[in-house]
Amino acid sequence: MYFITKMAIGLVLGFAITMVLLKFLPGERILMGHDRGRKFAQGSAANIGKPTGVGFYFMLVFLVVSSALCFVYNPVTSDKGFFESGNVVSGLGFGLLATLAAMVTGWLDDRSKDAWNEYIKGALDFIVSLIGGFICVHFFGTRIFIAITGTYIDLNPIVFYVLAVILFVVSINATNATDGIDGLSGTLSILAVLTTFLMGFMSLSFFDLNPVLLVVVFVPTLIAYLIFNFNPSKMLMGDAGSRGLGFFIAFFLIYCRIPLLYFIVGLPFLCDGGISIVKITVGRLTKKKIILFKNITTPLHDELRKNRMFSVKKVWVTLVLAAAAIDFLYVLVASLLRAFGVVG
Numbered sequence: 001m002y003f004i005t006k007m008a009i010g011l012v013l014g015f016a017i018t019m020v021l022l023k024f025l026p027g028e029r030i031l032m033g034h035d036r037g038r039k040f041a042q043g044s045a046a047n048i049g050k051p052t053g054v055g056f057y058f059m060l061v062f063l064v065v066s067s068a069l070c071f072v073y074n075p076v077t078s079d080k081g082f083f084e085s086g087n088v089v090s091g092l093g094f095g096l097l098a099t100l101a102a103m104v105t106g107w108l109d110d111r112s113k114d115a116w117n118e119y120i121k122g123a124l125d126f127i128v129s130l131i132g133g134f135i136c137v138h139f140f141g142t143r144i145f146i147a148i149t150g151t152y153i154d155l156n157p158i159v160f161y162v163l164a165v166i167l168f169v170v171s172i173n174a175t176n177a178t179d180g181i182d183g184l185s186g187t188l189s190i191l192a193v194l195t196t197f198l199m200g201f202m203s204l205s206f207f208d209l210n211p212v213l214l215v216v217v218f219v220p221t222l223i224a225y226l227i228f229n230f231n232p233s234k235m236l237m238g239d240a241g242s243r244g245l246g247f248f249i250a251f252f253l254i255y256c257r258i259p260l261l262y263f264i265v266g267l268p269f270l271c272d273g274g275i276s277i278v279k280i281t282v283g284r285l286t287k288k289k290i291i292l293f294k295n296i297t298t299p300l301h302d303e304l305r306k307n308r309m310f311s312v313k314k315v316w317v318t319l320v321l322a323a324a325a326i327d328f329l330y331v332l333v334a335s336l337l338r339a340f341g342v343v344g
Contacts, residue, residue: 055241091139177273
C-alpha cells in the first residue's frame, strides 16, 4: 500500500507541477530562449519566436520528483558505501545527476543568443557520455540481459564501457535530430521508456522497484508537456529536452540491464534522426565525396513533409504508429515465447 501511494504521488506531482510550470513559464525572460528557426528544416519558420528550452522545466520536474520518491522516502539501505562498486541505488542517483548535466548543456545552448558550434555541442555530449558510461560500469556491473529471451551475458568491462558511451552519444543525438515535428520526440520517448520497462520486468533484469517510480513520474510529466507541444505547438522542448531525454533513455536501458533493446525502442529515432546524423557525418569526413541517401531528405520527417507532402499531424501519426507497432510486436513475441515455454 505504501508503494502504491508513492506511485500515485509521483504520477500526480509529475503531471500537475509540469502543467503549472508550462502554463505560466516562470522566469521565461531569464530562463528561456526563443526558436531561431532551423536551416533547411521543412516548416521550421512556423516555430520562430516560440519559447524553446522548456525541457528545462519538465526534465527538472521529472528528476526532482523521481529522486524524492526514490531517495528521500526510500533512503539507501545497502551495506555498501555510497560510492562503492555495485551499489545500484547510488548508481541511480548519479545517473539522474548525469541526466541533469545533459539537460543543462542543451539548455545553455537554447538560451544563448547565437546557436553553439556543433563541435562544442558534440564535445559536451561526449563528456557526459563518458561520465554516464563510467557510472554504469562502476555501479551496475557489466552483465546485460537479452530482453526477448531473459538470458544474459557478461561483457569485458572495457568493451561494456565503450559500448555504453556509444549508446549515450547515439541516443542523445538521434533524439535531438527527431525533435523537428510537434509532439514527435516526446511521444517516441514515452514509447521507448514504457517498452524498456515492460521488457525489463518481463526478463527480471532489474532487482528493485525504482524503475516503477521512474516510469510513473516520467510518463505523466511528458504527457503534460505534450499538451502544449502537439500541433500547433505553443512551445518547444529545445536541446534541454531532447538531450536530456536521449541521455535518460540510454541510461534507463542500461539501468534495466537491457541496453541491446535500443535496437528496438531506438529504431524510430535511428530511422528518423539517425540517418541524418550518418549522412552529415559521412559527408563531412569525405568532404562531400560520399553522399549517402542522396534521394532522401533527412531527417525522415522532413522527407515526409517536403517530398511526400504530409501534414505535420500525418507525419506524427505515421511515425508514432510505426514505432508503437514495432514495440508492440516485440513485446508480443517475447510474451508468446515465454507463455509457450520456448524461453525463460
